[in-house]
Amino acid sequence: MGKLILGIDAGNYRAKTAGPYGVDSYRTSICDWFPRNIEEDFGEDDMEFAYEGRRGYAGTLASYEDQYGGGAMYGDSKAHVDTLIRALLAIYRYTQKYCPGFTRFDIVAGQPIISHKPGEKRKLADLLRGKHTITVNGATYRYEIGEVGIAAEGSGAFMAAPRKGTYRIIDVGSGTVNCATITDNRHINTASATFNYGVETTGGRDNIDNIARAVIRSTTQLKWRQSDNVLVCGGIASDLLPLLAEHYADIAPLIPQLNAHSGAQIHLPTYANAVGFYEIARLAYG
Numbered sequence: 001m002g003k004l005i006l007g008i009d010a011g012n013y014r015a016k017t018a019g020p021y022g023v024d025s026y027r028t029s030i031c032d033w034f035p036r037n038i039e040e041d042f043g044e045d046d047m048e049f050a051y052e053g054r055r056g057y058a059g060t061l062a063s064y065e066d067q068y069g070g071g072a073m074y075g076d077s078k079a080h081v082d083t084l085i086r087a088l089l090a091i092y093r094y095t096q097k098y099c100p101g102f103t104r105f106d107i108v109a110g111q112p113i114i115s116h117k118p119g120e121k122r123k124l125a126d127l128l129r130g131k132h133t134i135t136v137n138g139a140t141y142r143y144e145i146g147e148v149g150i151a152a153e154g155s156g157a158f159m160a161a162p163r164k165g166t167y168r169i170i171d172v173g174s175g176t177v178n179c180a181t182i183t184d185n186r187h188i189n190t191a192s193a194t195f196n197y198g199v200e201t202t203g204g205r206d207n208i209d210n211i212a213r214a215v216i217r218s219t220t221q222l223k224w225r226q227s228d229n230v231l232v233c234g235g236i237a238s239d240l241l242p243l244l245a246e247h248y249a250d251i252a253p254l255i256p257q258l259n260a261h262s263g264a265q266i267h268l269p270t271y272a273n274a275v276g277f278y279e280i281a282r283l284a285y286g
């Protein structure tokens with residue numbers, strides 16, 4: 001069997017995966033293992049895992065337990081072992097769902113724009129690359145990750161729907177907001193940034209007005225103009241868009257188009273980074 005190419009956006013709230021068969025996502029909370037005294041069935045994304053001596057739960061179940069424990073790492077770098085575990089669980093879910101049997105992968109994953117520096121990129125790529133053994137729900141899997149590319153969140157999403165001209169991309173995540181400027185498919189560093197707040201760190205979905213105001217303030221600091229072409233992606237893109245439209249007149253959701261084996265697929269803006277990363281991986285390793 002050949003290698004499977006995947007784009008993996010291992011977000012602090014949900015991991016989004018894109019590949020030749022379609023997309024997948026799951027809640028990325030991880031908590032330490034504990035004996036469960038109630039015999040429950042595994043939920044759609046609940047996973048019990050063991051990786052190199054670490055044992056725990058991931059998925060929605062873990063998100064409830066998490067509230068009393070360590071909690072998600074809402075940080076601005078993803079170069080830590082939780083990202084590797086999330087990526088391996090993303091691979092597990094994707095292969096189980098669409099294509100059991102694949103054990104070798106070439107992937108593109110993401111880093112916030114602020115951590116999109118050679119040192120941090122290398123650190124994350126080195127972490128992901130290689131042979132890994134993970135146990136999920138009692139079965140053991142061996143995966144080999146060969147090629148690893150690291151793309152910037154937000155600007156990588158643009159590759160899911162590339163077009164000519166200058167575009168501003170707003171990717172609102174759970175702990176970070178990535179704002180990217182792209183001119184003729186190039187990332188413009190001086191007009192792009194990661195802001196260190198997100199939906200979960202500003203009071204959740206119910207306080208969406210606050211986050212919209214903060215995003216407008218942050219992007220104005222970056223000298224974006226009200227007449228710019230703006231594209232919005234991330235998990236709450238559709239809720240946020242009308243609020244941002246009060247400031248940015250030319251605003252639209254970033255609708256990712258996946259070039260799947262079966263033909264083009266249209267997905268929700270939450271998958272924009274994953275689909276963009278897949279597109280980058282497909283062009284580089286396909």
Ligand SMILES: Nc1ncnc2c1ncn2[C@@H]1O[C@H](COP(=O)(O)OP(=O)(O)OP(=O)(O)O)[C@@H](O)[C@H]1O
Pocket residue numbers: 010011012013014015172173174175176177198199200204205233234235236270
């Ligand atoms: N399926 C969903 N149901 C309810 N809320 C959601 C869902 N997906 C995302 N959200 C909301 O949207 C927010 C952003 O989600 P998103 O998946 O973009 O974050 P992320 O990419 O995991 O985070 P980061 O980019 O900061 O690592 C979440 O914090 C959550 O409040």
Ligand SMILES: [Mg+2]
Pocket residue numbers: 011012153171172173174234273
């Ligand atoms: Mg994100």
